[in-house]
Amino acid sequence: MGKNASILLIKKKRGLTSFSSLNDIKRTIDPKVGHAGTLDKFAEGLLIVLTGSMTKLNVLFSRMDKQYRAHIQFGTETDTLDPEGTVIAEASIPHYDTILEAIPSFIGEGEQEPPAYSALHINGKRASELVRQGKQVVMPKRPITIYAFSPISYQNGVLVADIHVSKGTYIRSIARDLGKACGSRAHLTALVRTSIGPFSLDEAVDARNTEALVSSMQYTDAYLKRLEDVSVFEMPESELFRVANGSYPHTVTCIKEGKDAVFGALYSKDGVLRAVSNLQEKRLIAQIHPYTGGKQYETI
Secondary structure: OOOOOEEEEEEEOOOOOOOHHHHHHHHHOOOOEEEEOOOOOOOEEEEEEEEHHHHHHHHHHHOOOEEEEEEEEEOEEEOOOOOOOOEEEEOOOOOHHHHHHHHHHHOEEEEEOOOOOOOOEEOOEEHHHHHHOOOOOOOOOEEEEEEEEEEEEEEOOEEEEEEEEOOOOOHHHHHHHHHHHOOOOEEEEEEEEEEEOOEEHHHOEEOOOHHHHHHHHHHHHHHHHOOOOEEEEEEOHHHHHHHHOOOOOOOOEEEEOOOOOOEEEEEEOOOOEEEEEEOOOOEEEEEOOOOOOOOOOOOO
């Protein structure tokens, strides 16, 4: 049941959708695949991909903060806020000092209006589909946090910057809003996601490299243990049959206490990850490598 359950760090290439980037993984690892955090087609960088029963853990990864290397073109704004859109507004290119003065106002907690061209749903339909149908779309603002906004260079009206944000933050919207804050207009020309939570693009593999893909499956347990909000538990042998039958264990030993942990990783004494549980609801949410042999213990 859990032999192909894995957490994979994948390098998404520019020009591919996040969905199509999973095709090789479906063929090589498991047809049941999901990813935590979509990247636009023009963007590239880190995708966290979950396979098999690990797809049930999407909630663990989708709430993580993210870091990007963004290329922001000043002077023009496109309808999609990226290089694939149509220019809808033009303005003069601001001086670098103007941009540096504006950036601090973006750092911290605030509200953001998502792009109309997005996968967000309005009245049950994708906002992007409604816009393409010629309908007016009002995107409700939502709370976000920008932890850091560090300029790297500015040349020919293009700002390169590293941006660290909370989940659900659109870098395209940051580009749009920064352009207006500088008395100009702006859109993204390139975007690279460099990290998700504790995971870095440097650790990722090409989804088309079958050998590297299969080899990277061995790091699944280590990746799970790196999550700050996941507690790690060890179970005695007497609990294995109970957990294999979908029941929450009576007895466990805490190996690592997660920060405000909602989820727990349940290991047997031989170091095998057996299941993941919801600690608050006292229930299993995913069977990973369930116990299949040995003495049949009481499950009540």
